[in-house]
Amino acid sequence: MRPKNTTKTIVTLAVIAALGAMIGAVRLYSQSSGGGAEYIGSAQCLACHENIDTQLMATKHSILFQKEGPEDKQGCEACHGPGSEHMSEAPEGIIRFNGASKAAESAACLKCHADGDKAEWKMSIHASEDMSCADCHSPHGKVKERSEREKREIETLLVDSEADLCLDCHQEKRGEFSKPSHMPVLEGQMGCSDCHSPHNNSPLQMERAAASCVSCHAEKSGPFLTEHEPVAESCLNCHDPHGSVNQNLLTQRQPTLCLQCHANTSVIHRSNSTQYKTCTNCHKAVHGSRLNADNNLFN
Ligand code: HEC
Ligand code: HEC
Ligand code: HEC
Ligand code: HEC
Ligand code: HEC
Ligand code: HEC
Ligand code: HEC
Ligand code: HEC
Ligand code: HEC
Ligand code: HEC
Numbered sequence: 001m002r003p004k005n006t007t008k009t010i011v012t013l014a015v016i017a018a019l020g021a022m023i024g025a026v027r028l029y030s031q032s033s034g035g036g037a038e039y040i041g042s043a044q045c046l047a048c049h050e051n052i053d054t055q056l057m058a059t060k061h062s063i064l065f066q067k068e069g070p071e072d073k074q075g076c077e078a079c080h081g082p083g084s085e086h087m088s089e090a091p092e093g094i095i096r097f098n099g100a101s102k103a104a105e106s107a108a109c110l111k112c113h114a115d116g117d118k119a120e121w122k123m124s125i126h127a128s129e130d131m132s133c134a135d136c137h138s139p140h141g142k143v144k145e146r147s148e149r150e151k152r153e154i155e156t157l158l159v160d161s162e163a164d165l166c167l168d169c170h171q172e173k174r175g176e177f178s179k180p181s182h183m184p185v186l187e188g189q190m191g192c193s194d195c196h197s198p199h200n201n202s203p204l205q206m207e208r209a210a211a212s213c214v215s216c217h218a219e220k221s222g223p224f225l226t227e228h229e230p231v232a233e234s235c236l237n238c239h240d241p242h243g244s245v246n247q248n249l250l251t252q253r254q255p256t257l258c259l260q261c262h263a264n265t266s267v268i269h270r271s272n273s274t275q276y277k278t279c280t281n282c283h284k285a286v287h288g289s290r291l292n293a294d295n296n297l298f299n
Pocket of ligand 4: 106109117118121131132133135136137152158162198
């Protein structure tokens with residue numbers, strides 16, 4: 001509620017004045033109930049915060065204003081908590097999402113959203129770094145302008161495009177996505193969250209990452225009659241997940257990449273002939289082969 005012009009200020013002040021009597025009544029009520037804050041209903045909030053609902057009502061949270069339900073799960077107070085004390089001590093006495101108590105702020109969201117990976121939020125690396133849901137999500141739609149392509153990001157109320165949101169904090173990773181070979185994240189073809197869960201703890205993030213490679217590159221996981229051991233073990237044995245100066249996101253160029261594990265190849269391989277420098281010229285099916293294991297050298 002930060003009026004942009006004097007007319008609005010006067011109107012707002014008038015509303016506040018008109019509400020004076022009611023506020024007195026609420027204060028009395030909350031005192032008589034032993035000091036605990038009481039729920040007062042969204043209509044009262046909107047009387048003072050008149051411009052707040054436009055964008056909110058365009059999001060999925062509009063449902064909180066449509067259905068009858070327990071008072072702690074309805075309207076503004078579903079997130080901001082009971083409002084009676086705020087009426088007397090504005091802007092104190094209400095959850096403000098200004099970072100004063102990150103755990104309480106996240107708890108306000110988690111009472112409805114403790115499903116999926118968010119069930120483990122409290123153990124997450126981001127929670128332990130004193131972040132809250134509001135560091136990444138804005139229910140009031142306070143987001144930077146984005147293209148239609150990023151519909152999902154707007155729907156999930158992200159404060160910025162996903163790549164920028166993550167990379168503003170993880171600056172050191174930005175360069176990786178600009179290397180000659182890189183995952184198309186800055187291009188908007190995929191998000192960090194295709195491989196990382198922002199909501200749970202680090203080991204699980206990595207698990208999701210490993211499983212996620214083949215969710216998009218299914219053909220690389222077979223089924224193969226002859227598996228190449230390091231592929232079945234982890235794509236990261238040969239690929240960087242973010243970006244690389246080498247083609248195909250490879251951690252090393254050939255032949256170094258292959259010779260890390262195959263230093264003892266037969267004599268012909270150790271000839272200085274340049275044709276042996278690119279192992280995949282002959283061993284083409286490096287991810288695995290649909291041919292029988294006998295005499296199968298991934299060609
Ligand atoms: C009597 C008028 C009035 C009512 C009713 C009222 N507020 Fe406020 N509220 C204010 C004022 C004044 C401020 C301080 C404004 C500021 O600091 O910009 C404020 C501040 C806030 C803030 C913090 C704003 C910020 O910039 O950090 C939140 C959140 C808030 N109110 C939510 C609510 C909710 C939710 C309700 C209903 C339960 C409500 N208010 C009812 C007058 C009111
Ligand atoms: C789904 C949860 C949620 C609901 C519902 C909700 N808010 Fe908020 N509100 C937030 C969060 C999170 C922030 C801080 C981040 C942001 O601005 O989006 C916030 C910020 C605010 C602010 C301070 C910033 C500003 O925009 O001026 C005010 C005032 C406010 N809310 C009032 C309200 C009122 C009034 C309602 C009911 C019409 C309401 N909120 C409903 C979560 C919610
Ligand atoms: C009273 C319960 C309640 C509270 C509290 C609440 N939400 Fe929600 N939220 C919902 C419901 C219901 C939906 C709509 C779900 C749907 O349509 O699938 C929703 C939708 C969302 C979505 C979009 C999900 C999607 O898949 O598109 C996000 C993101 C979200 N909420 C974040 C938050 C954050 C952050 C907070 C705390 C500031 C919060 N919510 C507080 C009930 C709540
Ligand atoms: C580090 C940033 C970050 C934080 C912190 C964060 N989220 Fe998210 N959240 C995201 C991103 C990115 C997505 C989009 C993932 C997708 O597209 O499915 C998302 C998706 C969601 C969704 C919709 C998909 C789903 O998983 O249901 C909900 C609801 C949600 N977040 C709620 C929360 C709540 C509640 C908190 C706090 C406990 C929170 N988020 C904290 C980044 C964050
Ligand atoms: C407000 C700042 C902030 C934002 C926004 C943020 N992070 Fe983080 N993140 C951190 C901090 C701080 C750590 C812990 C220190 C570290 O490892 O860098 C962390 C840790 C991580 C880790 C674990 C790193 C490890 O060493 O195991 C991953 C993965 C991660 N973040 C991904 C993301 C993704 C994906 C997003 C966007 C959805 C995101 N972060 C948004 C601050 C942020
Ligand atoms: C294609 C999947 C994928 C995408 C997309 C992706 N990551 Fe990762 N990320 C991984 C994997 C796998 C690891 C583990 C690397 C390792 O163990 O060597 C990782 C590691 C990390 C780490 C912690 C470990 C380290 O190397 O410091 C951070 C932080 C991180 N990623 C942030 C991000 C951010 C931010 C984005 C989006 C801009 C992103 N990632 C996009 C798969 C991905
Ligand atoms: C959300 C889908 C998705 C996930 C998950 C994913 N990728 Fe990709 N990957 C892509 C897309 C899209 C491209 C770009 C394809 C193109 O431009 O033709 C790509 C390109 C690549 C390339 C070729 C890069 C180049 O320079 O040509 C490699 C190698 C690769 N991915 C490996 C991986 C690995 C390893 C993982 C897991 C850590 C992974 N991918 C996870 C979608 C995905
Ligand atoms: C033993 C090393 C190694 C491992 C492990 C490995 N790759 Fe590769 N990958 C390569 C090499 C080498 C190339 C380049 C192929 C070429 O030059 O013909 C490549 C190319 C790719 C490409 C881009 C070219 C194409 O064929 O589409 C993708 C995508 C890819 N790998 C995905 C994966 C995935 C997913 C995994 C894990 C299931 C994985 N790779 C594991 C060595 C490996
Ligand atoms: C992380 C270690 C590792 C890397 C890197 C690796 N391999 Fe392998 N490779 C293995 C293992 C383990 C086997 C199975 C055991 C064996 O026969 O040596 C294998 C088997 C093979 C075989 C079949 C050998 C046989 O006798 O049947 C060929 C051919 C091969 N790899 C080629 C390559 C090429 C080409 C590259 C580089 C693109 C490569 N490998 C990278 C570990 C690796
Ligand atoms: C010109 C084709 C060609 C190129 C290039 C090539 N190979 Fe081979 N490779 C073969 C043939 C043919 C065999 C089977 C005959 C043999 O054992 O010498 C073989 C066998 C192998 C074997 C299994 C037998 C052994 O010697 O251990 C491995 C492992 C192998 N190659 C790895 C590599 C690596 C690593 C590179 C790159 C440095 C490479 N190859 C480049 C043709 C090639």
